[in-house]
Each structure stands twice: as C-alpha cells, then as structure tokens.
Amino acid sequence: MGSSSSNMDHIPDAQHLMQETGFSAAHLVRLYERFDFLDKDDRGELRLDDFEAVSELAMNPIGDRIIRAFFSPGRETVDFPSFVRILAHFRPTDTNRTRNGRNGAQPEPANSRTNKLKFAFQLYDQDRDGKISREELLQVLRAMLEMQVTEEQLQSIAERAIQEADLDLDDTISFDEFKKSLEKVDIEHKMSIRFLE
Amino acid sequence: MAWFTFPADNLLCRCLGISITVWFTLLFVFIIMPAVLGVSFGIRSFYMRTLLKIFEWATLRMELGAKEKNQELYKPYTNGIIAKEPPSSLQQEIQELRGSANSLRSEPEFEMADIFYFCRRGVESIVDDEVTKRFSAQELKSWNLLTRSNYNFRHISLRLTVLWGLGILIRYGVLLPLRVTLAVTGICLLLVLTTLVAFLPNAELRSYLSEKVHLMCYRICVRALTAIITYHNRENKPKNGGICVANHTTPIDVIILANDGCYSLVGQVHGGLMGMVQRAMVKSSSHIWFERSEVKDRHLVAKRLGDHVADKTKQPILVFPEGTCINNTSVMMFKKGSFEIGCTVYPVAIKYDPRFGDAFWNSSKFGMVSYLLRMMSSWAIVCSVWYLPPMNREEGEDAVQFANRVKAAIAAQGGLVDLIWDGGLKRAKVKDVFKEEQQKLYSKVLVGDSEDQMEDKRSEDGTPEGDESSKDPAEGQ
Numbered sequence: 001m002g003s004s005s006s007n008m009d010h011i012p013d014a015q016h017l018m019q020e021t022g023f024s025a026a027h028l029v030r031l032y033e034r035f036d037f038l039d040k041d042d043r044g045e046l047r048l049d050d051f052e053a054v055s056e057l058a059m060n061p062i063g064d065r066i067i068r069a070f071f072s073p074g075r076e077t078v079d080f081p082s083f084v085r086i087l088a089h090f091r092p093t094d095t096n097r098t099r100n101g102r103n104g105a106q107p108e109p110a111n112s113r114t115n116k117l118k119f120a121f122q123l124y125d126q127d128r129d130g131k132i133s134r135e136e137l138l139q140v141l142r143a144m145l146e147m148q149v150t151e152e153q154l155q156s157i158a159e160r161a162i163q164e165a166d167l168d169l170d171d172t173i174s175f176d177e178f179k180k181s182l183e184k185v186d187i188e189h190k191m192s193i194r195f196l197e
Numbered sequence: 198m199a200w201f202t203f204p205a206d207n208l209l210c211r212c213l214g215i216s217i218t219v220w221f222t223l224l225f226v227f228i229i230m231p232a233v234l235g236v237s238f239g240i241r242s243f244y245m246r247t248l249l250k251i252f253e254w255a256t257l258r259m260e261l262g263a264k265e266k267n268q269e270l271y272k273p274y275t276n277g278i279i280a281k282e283p284p285s286s287l288q289q290e291i292q293e294l295r296g297s298a299n300s301l302r303s304e305p306e307f308e309m310a311d312i313f314y315f316c317r318r319g320v321e322s323i324v325d326d327e328v329t330k331r332f333s334a335q336e337l338k339s340w341n342l343l344t345r346s347n348y349n350f351r352h353i354s355l356r357l358t359v360l361w362g363l364g365i366l367i368r369y370g371v372l373l374p375l376r377v378t379l380a381v382t383g384i385c386l387l388l389v390l391t392t393l394v395a396f397l398p399n400a401e402l403r404s405y406l407s408e409k410v411h412l413m414c415y416r417i418c419v420r421a422l423t424a425i426i427t428y429h430n431r432e433n434k435p436k437n438g439g440i441c442v443a444n445h446t447t448p449i450d451v452i453i454l455a456n457d458g459c460y461s462l463v464g465q466v467h468g469g470l471m472g473m474v475q476r477a478m479v480k481s482s483s484h485i486w487f488e489r490s491e492v493k494d495r496h497l498v499a500k501r502l503g504d505h506v507a508d509k510t511k512q513p514i515l516v517f518p519e520g521t522c523i524n525n526t527s528v529m530m531f532k533k534g535s536f537e538i539g540c541t542v543y544p545v546a547i548k549y550d551p552r553f554g555d556a557f558w559n560s561s562k563f564g565m566v567s568y569l570l571r572m573m574s575s576w577a578i579v580c581s582v583w584y585l586p587p588m589n590r591e592e593g594e595d596a597v598q599f600a601n602r603v604k605a606a607i608a609a610q611g612g613l614v615d616l617i618w619d620g621g622l623k624r625a626k627v628k629d630v631f632k633e634e635q636q637k638l639y640s641k642v643l644v645g646d647s648e649d650q651m652e653d654k655r656s657e658d659g660t661p662e663g664d665e666s667s668k669d670p671a672e673g674q
Contacts, residue, residue, distance in 0.1 A: 034324060040561075055618065056322035059631040061639070062312065066319035090320055123312055141307065144315070146633070148640035157307045157643070165309060178309065185310045190293075193321055 017081055021088035021110055027195050031087065035080050045077040046070075061144045065123050073128065085110060089119045092192040114179070116191040121178050131172040134162055228379060232416035241425045241577070245553070248576055251360070252552065258357050287638040290314045307643055315635075327616060368574045376421045376573040383417035384470075388477045390414070395480035404510075407481035408459050415456045423577040426453055433584035434458055435513040435543035438506050440535055443545040444607055445517035446525040447558040448565075449572065450547055453580060460515035461485060461505060465492060483511055499538060506540040513543065518600065524557040525549050527614035531604045533596040541587045544603050546611035550579040583610045 011017070011032050018028060036042075038050045051067040052058060060066065070078045070086050088110035108115060124132045124140055137158045145154065165173045165181040173181075231237055291314055390410040397403045419426070434457070435441040441460060443450060454460065463485045466475060475486055485505060491497055505511055518531035525548065536542065549556045554575025558568050572578065585606055590599045601617075608615035 031324070038323075051323065054322055054326050056326045057319055059635060060315055060319045060322070061632060061636050062315045063319055063632075066316060066323070087320065087324065090317070120312055120316060123316060124309075140312065144311070144636060145640050145643070146636050148636050149643070161307050161309065173309075182310055185313070187313070190310075190313045191317055193317065193324065 011080065013081060017084055021084055022091055022094070023084065023088065023195070028084065030195075031084055032080060035083055043077075045079045046083065047077055061146070062123065062140065065126070065140075065143070068126075069119065069122060086119075089116055090191060090193045092194060093188040111192070113187055116187050117179055117182065118175070120191065121175055124173075124178075131174050132178065133172050134158060137161060137173070224375070224378065228420050229382065229417060232420055233413050235412070235416065241420075241423060244423070245425050245577060245579060248553065255357060255360060287314070287635070287642065291639075291642050311639070311642075327618065368576070372423070373570075373574050376423065379417055379421035380573070383414050383421055384474065386417065387411075387414040388473065391477045391481045403481060411455065411459055411478075411482065415452055418452050419456045422449065422452070422572055424449070424453060424456075425577055425579045426456065427581045428457055429581065429583045431457070431584060433543065433586050435460070435545075435584075435587075436541075437511060437513060438509045439513045439541040439543050439587065440502070440506060440538065441513050441515045441543045441545055442518050442531070442535060442603060442607075443515070443547055444525075444528045444611065444613065445519045445522055446547065446549060447522055447556045447568075447572075449556060449578065450517065451515065453547065453582065454515060454545065457582070459512045461512045462515055463487075463502070465489060485514065495534065498534065502535065503538050506538060518604075522558045522560060524559075525551075525613070527616050528604050528608040528611075529616050530619045531600040533600050536590065536596040536600045536603070539590065541589055542599075542603055543587050544585040544607050544610075546583045546585065546607045546613075548581050548583075548611040548613070550581075553577040553579045556580070581611075585610055 011028055014025070014028060017023070018025065023031065035046065038053070039046055040050060040053065048067065048071075051070070057063045057067065070083065072082065091111040093111055093113060093116075094109065121132070122128065124136055126136060126139070138154060141154050141158055149157075162171065162173065165177050167177050167180065168174075227238065227240065291311055387410070390413075391407065394403055394406045394410055397406065441454070443454065451462065455462075459482070461482070461484050462478075464475075464487070466472065466486045466488055475484070478484055479486065483505070485501055487498065487501075502514060505514060514535075516535045518533075518535055519529050520532050523529050554572065554577060556572065556578050563571065588599075588603055588606070590596070594602075605615050607613070
C-alpha cells in the first residue's frame with residue numbers, strides 16, 4: 001500500500017482502481033500486462049476481435065455473451081479500468097467484510113454475492129431490461145446446446161425453467177426471482193477465480 | 198589550409214587501412230578458418246561463461262538497488278496469474294454446481310446455475326489461456342542487459358547504467374558489424390561454391406564436395422549468429438531415407454541443425470535473395486522446393502516426400518510439423534502429413550536458453566529482416582539439441598497417434614509443455630467443432646446419457662487427462 005513501483009505509472013488511476021476493485025498493486029500490474037497483451041494493435045483499448053482471438057473463449061458456447069459483458073452498452077471498446085472492474089466481480093468473496101448495516105454509505109464490493117449474481121443475470125438478460133424473458137432464456141439454451149437437442153426439447157426445457165423460477169407468474173424471471181432460485185448454490189466459490197499473489 | 202589537412206588525411210587513411218587489415222586478418226584466422234576446417238578454439242564457450250557472470254552481477258545490483266529505493270521490483274510470473282483448478286470434466290463441475298442447490302433430482306434438467314460453469318471458464322481464459330501466451334516471447338527471471346527483455350530497467354545505479362551503455366556499444370558497434378560481415382561471407386561462399394560444385398561431372402565427388410561445402414557455410418553462419426550449440430546423443434543422428442522432425446521456434450533452427458549434418462530441406466519457393474540461395478543449393482544436392490500452388494496439393498507433397506525417402510542415397514528430409522514458430526515453452530500439434538509417409542522418423546528436440554537472447558520469431562510483430570537484426574545484436578544464441586532414438590509407426594497406430602507419440606517424446610526431452618492445440622491458431626480462429634464438443638458434453642448432462650461417458654473422455658477439451666467419474670451418482674436408473 002505504501003510505495004508503488006513506477007510500473008504503475010502506465011496504469012491510469014491506479015490507486016483509485018485498487019480501492020474500487022480490491023485488487024492489489026501486483027494484481028493490477030499483472031492484469032495490465034494481460035490487457036496489453038490482448039491489445040494486439042497497441043490501441044490502449046480492447047475491441048471485439050481482440051477478445052475473439054482467445055482460442056479457449058471461442059470454444060465456449062456462451063463465449064460471445066461473456067465478451068459482450070465487458071462492453072458497456074453502446075460502447076465498442078473496453079479500456080483498462082472497465083476491464084478490471086468486470087474482472088473484479090470474479091475475485092473471491094472477502095470473508096471479513098463489514099456488514100453493510102454499519103456503514104451504509106459504503107457501496108457493495110464488486111465481488112459480493114449479489115454483484116456476482118448480477119453479472120450472471122446480465123448474461124441472460126441481454127437487453128438489460130431487468131427481466132429474463134422466455135425468448136432470452138431460449139437464446140441462452142440454444143447457445144449452450146445448439147444442434148444437440150430439438151427445438152421442442154429446447155422449448156420444454158425453457159418452459160420448465162421458467163415455471164420453477166417465476167414466482168409472481170409474469171412469465172419472466174426478475175432479478176429477485178433469479179436470486180431466490182439460486183439461494184443454495186455456492187456462488188462464492190463457483191464464480192470466483194483465485195488470483196495468485 | 199591544404200598543407201594542414203593533408204598529413205591528417207593521410208594519417209587517417211593509413212589508420213583506417215591498417216585497422217581494416219587487422220580486422221579482416223583476425224576474422225579470417227579466428228573465425229573463418231576454424232569454420233572451414235570444422236575446428237573450434239573454445240572462444241565462444243568462454244564468452245558465454247563470462248557473460249553469465251556479468252548477468253548475475255547485474256541482476257543482483259538491480260535487486261539491491263530496488264531494495265534501497267524501496268521500490269517494488271516487477272518479477273515476471275512464470276506460472277501464470279491465476280490458479281487454475283485441476284481440470285475436472287464438465288459433468289463433474291455441473292454436478293457440483295447443482296449438488297449444492299438440490300441434491301434430489303428425479304431427472305436431469307436445466308438449471309439456471311449451469312451458466313456459472315461456462316461463465317467462469319470463459320473469464321479464466323480471458324485472463325490467462327494456454328494458447329496465446331505461446332505466441333509471444335518468454336519472460337526472463339534475470340536480466341541480460343537487453344532492455345527489450347525486461348520492464349525493470351530504470352536508472353537504478355550509475356554502475357548498472359554504464360554497464361548497459363557499454364553493452365549497447367559492444368553489441369551494436371562491435372558484434373553487429375562482425376556478424377553481418379560473417380553472414381554476408383557465408384552466403385556468398387554458399388552461392389559461389391555450390392554453383393561451382395554443380396559443374397563437376399562425377400556424381401560421387403559432387404555429393405561429397407557439396408556436403409563439405411554446405412557444412413562449411415553453415416558453420417560460418419552459426420558463427421555469424423554467435424550460436425553456441427550443444428549436441429546430445431549424436432549417435433541418433435538422422436540417416437538417409439528418413440525424416441527428421443523437430444520443434445520450431447525460429448527460422449534459425451535450420452542453420453542450427455544443418456550445422457551438424459546434411460539435410461534436404463522442404464519449403465516454398467521464394468523470390469529475391471532466398472530464391473537465389475534456394476536455386477543454388479538445389480544445384481549440388483537435392484532439396485524439395487514447392488511452388489506456391491503445389492503446396493495445397495497434399496498428394497503431390499506426399500508423393501515427392503515419399504520418392505525422396507525411398508531413394509537411400511538422398512539425405513534425410515528436415516521437417517517442422519508444427520507449421521509455425523512457437524515460443525519454445527511448448528510443443529503444439531504436429532501436422533500429420535509427414536507421419537503418413539511410413540518411413541523412419543528421427544525426432545530432434547531443440548531448446549534455446551533465453552538468458553542470452555530470445556530466439557523466438559514473432560512473425561506478427563517483426564519482419565524477417567528486423568528479426569535477423571535483433572538476433573545479430575543479441576549477446577549470443579545458446580541452445581541444446583537432442584537427437585532422439587528413431588521411431589517407427591507401430592501396428593494399428595494411425596498417423597495422428599504416431600505424430601502425438603513423437604511430439605510427446607520431443608516435449609519430454611526438451612522440457613517443454615506438450616499441448617494438443619494447433620499452432621495455426623496464431624492466425625486462424627478456433628474451429629467450430631470445438632464449440633460443438635462443449636455443447637455435446639453439456640447436452641449429455643441435461644439429457645443424462647450415461648453410456649456416452651466413455652466418449653466424453655476423448656472429447657474433453659484441452660487436457661488429454663481422462664475424467665475419473667464413470668457413473669453419475671445423482672442419476673436414477
């Protein structure tokens with residue numbers, strides 16, 4: 001926390017980013033390196049094709065949704081702070097957080113359970129209207145299964161999923177319903193990536 | 198004025214004349230003659246040991262200096278930025294995801310939570326993936342006085358800066374011109390001598406002399422790069438009628454191998470200087486050069502290679518099955534073409550020591566000429582070559598399995614990571630078939646097909662490691 005090496009000079013707003021995301025200086029340097037590496041044309045920001053160059057991502061059925069999650073709506077490039085803020089969602093949840101009640105002004109950290117859930121919710125809810133419609137659910141299922149099941153099977157899977165989760169029977173899944181249906185899932189562990197020191 | 202400048206001019210001319218003569222004499226005696234005769238004075242190994250001591254000192258100074266100033270020293274992580282969980286199958290992961298949510302399941306169904314698995318894998322690969330990092334130069338732990346390979350260089354101490362400045366002077370002022378002279382000499386000699394040898398009527402004499410000529414010129418080129426090569430297990434050197442396969446890091450690989458033996462090279466016909474060299478080489482010994490259009494025709498390629506190996510008087514063919522330059526930390530997928538021919542394969546592992554100069558050619562970053570200039574202005578190129586025992590295709594083994602076996606042997610010997618990924622991913626995108634595999638696996642979880650679990654083992658992504666789970670515990674019936 002005290003001294004920072006001058007490698008941090010490359011990184012815009014480093015101290016602020018560290019506080020906001022909870023990454024340490026070493027992490028930021030490493031992430032900046034990775035950002036720089038992905039940025040093939042040295043533009044200082046990432047484009048769609050920079051993400052698409054990652055082979056393991058292209059193999060992922062929902063790869064393009066994950067990529068789009070990095071881009072704020074309406075923007076076509078990702079700068080380093082945005083890159084880090086998204087990745088901050090995947091930091092392991094801090095076990096010694098202060099409860100929100102004590103200090104209401106403090107915003108929830110990016111890697112809280114709720115924020116992780118929000119990130120996953122947005123993967124389903126592409127039009128960002130706060131609800132997962134049947135059509136959106138179908139799209140995700142199609143992406144994950146494509147030619148492996150028939151259209152009828154897809155429809156029936158979607159139907160069952162909505163029936164299970166949709167508590168207020170408005171034929172869509174809101175964020176709270178989403179949260180409720182995933183109550184028992186160990187999100188802290190499954191949506192976390194361990195960054196090495 | 199004239200009478201004042203004239204003696205100075207004269208003096209300058211004479212000095213220049215003398216120094217050039219001295220220069221060339223030294224060059225001739227200490228470098229070219231030994232290259233021609235195949236002898237070594239041991240100058241290069243001495244040079245290498247001295248350099249190592251200086252590098253260690255430099256790194257130490259840098260660490261001390263950084264401690265004094267209380268700055269964080271950037272240490273490159275050689276094992277990646279994130280801890281990857283040990284690879285478990287898609288099925289296991291999804292079971293775990295669901296198992297925490299709902300342990301009693303009458304039939305497998307889609308769960309909203311399933312997306313977490315794919316999501317996490319996706320973000321992990323954005324942060325660190327196995328493939329793209331193979332296509333850029335490796336990072337070093339200690340500093341070798343080349344700013345191009347270290348982020349840490351700042352004005353840490355006067356001594357270090359002076360040393361670095363001295364290093365630049367020596368590398369660009371002394372070593373580079375020396376090496377360029379040698380390279381030019383080597384290539385000219387190659388062109389001239391191979392053409393001369395081609396005129397000889399006697400075939401035996403011709404092939405004997407052409408061998409000597411080739412070896413000599415390659416030795417000069419090796420000295421032009423100050424390449425310090427250690428050959429291991431020379432008793433396994435490739436013999437006539439076989440194919441030599443090696444891992445590919447740089448075009449210099451050819452020079453390194455050809456320094457120790459004569460090979461027939463395979464490649465595309467180029468224009469310009471390369472084309473001239475290619476044509477000259479073909480005159481005195483047989484190499485296989487393809488026109489651009491012929492490269493696509495796999496049968497033609499296979500036939501020409503097959504004909505060549507069938508002729509036992511011809512030299513072994515040198516092939517790099519990866520198809521592209523990889524950064525020498527791993528071995529990528531071998532293309533099966535050369536393994537289908539059915540002759541003996543002589544695997545060779547080449548490992549470069551990155552402390553003296555990174556030999557990897559990042560063709561998207563550097564063109565050929567700037568790459569060669571970088572090579573010639575590094576300290577040295579130090580590498581080890583291991584000749585592995587010859588391998589043959591076994592009964593019931595197809596070309597792909599044979600290729601993987603050879604690849605594993607090379608990776609094991611050279612201490613490289615054995616990857617199944619295709620080196621062509623440097624330029625091309627991943628084929629959709631990989632995505633389909635993932636979709637197939639996931640659909641099995643949903644539909645719950647237990648008999649295809651054997652198939653899952655082979656189609657699992659990335660890691661050739663098989664998964665242990667054979668029976669799905671949550672599944673009824």
